[in-house]
Amino acid sequence: MLAKLFRDISASCLPGSPLTHALLNSAADDLESGGVTNLAMAGSERDRPGTVPGLRFAAALHHLVLDGRAPELAAHYPSVGGTPRLETLWSDAEAALKEHEAEVRRLVRANAVQTNEPGRNGPLYGGLLVASERVGGLPVRLLEVGSSGGLNLRPHKVAYQLADGTVLGDPSSELRLNPEWTGLPPADLERPLGLESRAGCDTHPVDVTTKAGQLHLSSYVWADMVPRMERLRAAIRLAETDPVPVERADGSEWLERRLTELPEGVLTVVWHSVMWQYASPAQRERGRAALAGAAARATESAPLALLVYEPRRANGNFELLLKLWPAGLSLRLGHGWGHGLPFTWEERPWG
Template identity: 40%
Template structure:
């Protein structure tokens, strides 16, 4: 009866919401990406320029404002409203590295603005109600989003990335990254993203490095892979759960 009343009073609004694709912005995935960001920062010694594909609300562009804790060590703001606990299993990433962020930007076909009430409710609605820890993390990330503005542009991934990578940023390391995104792109666009990164990588230098950090499906777990230019080929740096934890770090030669 209550659902019928809602449908009668706001049927068009309900139809609009049903047509909207799910835009989960999983904060826990920042834990899986963290080691990659730390490794890049430690290797290059430069501030990071973050470019995220499939950003949704861009919450993982604020990864450095969260707290990550585990038996192997901790990283991040101890007073952060976002606390990701029991983060790492086994080896640990280079948690002694520091990160400076020079720029944060993202794109999405249908971005969600987490600083608005509608955006906040939209993102909260995509979390299962029997998972209070994920809800707490998301609520904390939404609080941080109000303090740390980030522009998420409505644009196709390949077009946006090509345009952004054509803009020189000497003295910074550009990091193109994404988490559980590639499966939602058409084959042609995925190939364009790869070609765009490779072309930009061929222009990279020690003064203006480029990195590609990807958390994507690897079977029962997600694989976190890093490609860095000009220094080296793609490598598997970690595996993780699809919501982030637990993160199993793969030992790196200089980490």
């Protein structure tokens, strides 16, 4: 079972990360042959597929590399200046596993997948512009479920450099993204995004102001995707200058509390990205109920929106989906890669 899960996630790493693809395929072979990977994954044999044990395994090894404890393996990792040599990657990974097997097992067991990808600010920013415009330009109260380190709670403080030279958001921002848009959000891009308040929760929040938190998030970046690592580091620096606390809480319980009241004159937006697969069926059902209860109380002067960027089983795309209450709008705004860029804007009905 574990070997299959490793191979499944390995396939999704292409074309972006040949290194992670090769590492997880070799680890799957090692699992099937009774190798050291079985010891490193002890206790995770019955983990739900949604917890993605293969990514947790890859992150544990990357953690060792970033922390300077696996120098031979680090020679393959561009995130620390290495050059991948796929033909010898597994032999060096196996040696690191044998030396640090207990630590890898601890990291795999202790950590949840954390893909706090700043590139997703691109779809989020455009989606918030659309949502606000559809309710008359109201400022946004942003509630993010599954915030991780909260790096996507500052969409208005990012510089979005478009292909024609236009810069949206904050042109002076240290976090500068080329969102790689095809098309544009169906909204007035010259109107600034008003954010009235921001809050987030996570069952395993990461304090990005600490070395441990920064190392943890960095370990989940695929090591041969250097631009992603650079985006992450810029987003962490931005977070240090603009702190937004992330509450340790179950998302469904947190939403029940946060949606008890919908403030007048503000659009409350519930947002999540690439986290739905990690929630249990019970958590999903409770979250849907909390949202439905709030939607029933939404008014034109105190509207509610759901904005999500999640993979769709039907076609494998990651889609940006928007619902608005009480307007009854349900829109598919576009689709893109899991890391938020590139992204194609294409408004259609959702559902």
